[in-house]
Amino acid sequence: MIVTLLIRLLQMLVLIAFQVLVLNHVHFLGYATPMVYVAILLYLPWNANRVGTLFLSFVMGLVLDAFSNTPGLTAASMVFAGFIQPYLLHAMAPKDTVEDMVPTYRSMGKWNHVRYVMLIVLIQQVCYFLLECFSFYNYRELLLTFAGSYVITLVIVLALESFRNRNS
Amino acid sequence: MRDFFDRLSANAHWFVFLILEITCGYLLFQFNRYQGSVWFTQANALMGTVLDWEAKAIQYIHLADNNKKLTHENLVLQYNMEVMRDELTRLKKDSSYTEKVLAEFLQDVHLIPAQIINNSIRDKDNYMTINRGELDGVKPEMGVVSGTGVVGIVFQTTNHYSLIMPILHSKSSISCRLRDTDYFGYLKWRGGNPLQAYIDDIPRHAKFHVGDIVETSGYSNVFPAGIFVGRVAQIHNSDDGLSYQLEVQLSTDLSRLREVCVVAQENQIELDSLENQVY
Numbered sequence: 441m442i443v444t445l446l447i448r449l450l451q452m453l454v455l456i457a458f459q460v461l462v463l464n465h466v467h468f469l470g471y472a473t474p475m476v477y478v479a480i481l482l483y484l485p486w487n488a489n490r491v492g493t494l495f496l497s498f499v500m501g502l503v504l505d506a507f508s509n510t511p512g513l514t515a516a517s518m519v520f521a522g523f524i525q526p527y528l529l530h531a532m533a534p535k536d537t538v539e540d541m542v543p544t545y546r547s548m549g550k551w552n553h554v555r556y557v558m559l560i561v562l563i564q565q566v567c568y569f570l571l572e573c574f575s576f577y578n579y580r581e582l583l584l585t586f587a588g589s590y591v592i593t594l595v596i597v598l599a600l601e602s603f604r605n606r607n608s
Numbered sequence: 609m610r611d612f613f614d615r616l617s618a619n620a621h622w623f624v625f626l627i628l629e630i631t632c633g634y635l636l637f638q639f640n641r642y643q644g645s646v647w648f649t650q651a652n653a654l655m656g657t658v659l660d661w662e663a664k665a666i667q668y669i670h671l672a673d674n675n676k677k678l679t680h681e682n683l684v685l686q687y688n689m690e691v692m693r694d695e696l697t698r699l700k701k702d703s704s705y706t707e708k709v710l711a712e713f714l715q716d717v718h719l720i721p722a723q724i725i726n727n728s729i730r731d732k733d734n735y736m737t738i739n740r741g742e743l744d745g746v747k748p749e750m751g752v753v754s755g756t757g758v759v760g761i762v763f764q765t766t767n768h769y770s771l772i773m774p775i776l777h778s779k780s781s782i783s784c785r786l787r788d789t790d791y792f793g794y795l796k797w798r799g800g801n802p803l804q805a806y807i808d809d810i811p812r813h814a815k816f817h818v819g820d821i822v823e824t825s826g827y828s829n830v831f832p833a834g835i836f837v838g839r840v841a842q843i844h845n846s847d848d849g850l851s852y853q854l855e856v857q858l859s860t861d862l863s864r865l866r867e868v869c870v871v872a873q874e875n876q877i878e879l880d881s882l883e884n885q886v887y
Binding site: 575 | 631640
């Protein structure tokens, strides 16, 4: 119990440091900024406590907001993604899965897992950009920024996932 | 009962989710300028229609009173016009010049009549809503006047409504001068009495008296010069003692105002962009 908590904390710290120190400074072609912190939701096992998940996403979002000076923006999108995540995992996990299954390529099946990652990142990103722009006035700009960030985030998250998979 | 609590704890994540999202929303609109301002105007556009109905109803009730006032005003104006006409015939020899100046003055100013549909005077930062918006030609930074004097400046607009920052706002600052002397300063309101505002930085050597007229200076290109603001009520020393601070009795009672006009100056945009180039 304590060990999982510590591991979770460590994962959070590493992701936040990576995001704040490196990725927040990336503005690829002026549009795309990778937001890899959403990967924390992918490490949660099948039987994770839902309330705990929500608080984890909230705290994570708040810390990141504090660094990027946008109180509530990241937190709102993370809480929403953290709310959807258990439903998504329960719907997509294989039928004969064990209670404490951690979603990886192996435990979920390759394409199933990629689909799972894509959906979670998509939910968080849609939420984030809708809140950030808050109107459809500049919808072309919005779409371009969203698509760019989504693709680049997805690439990095999938790379991290394959790395994790090899180690475990 | 037991069943109820079981169900409650099984769905606890729903409540936690709602509470956290509401917290996030509060943070988002409270501390982010952009989202906050979008929320502000959207809310006003929605409320606008309802407030419009309310304003119409109240106006109907006050119709008789307003009629009486208008008749009275008409009389005063007609009398004034007679006086002016006499004056003009006396100055007949350079009347062509007067006409030219008047035409030039009116060429780049036109007035958009509007009604106030929401108003507050109690807060530190008051706002008003009027029922004219972008489609009627109202743009941010335009001046708003009433028959009795200056009211405020347009702050934000939607298609059919605009938000006014009146004199009674802590950030409001209107460039004013003393009539005939041309000493100028900025009119500020400090809360409290809605008929009292202050002008700082009038130099020591300026000569003026209690009861002198304060009018707009025309420097800010929001208002044309010479619009009535109020009268000097008291003369104080400024905090550092280097200049005078005037207490101004405002001529416009914002707490009972219904009809206003937005001052649209044709060349305001040109002027603004010119000044932006310099500063």
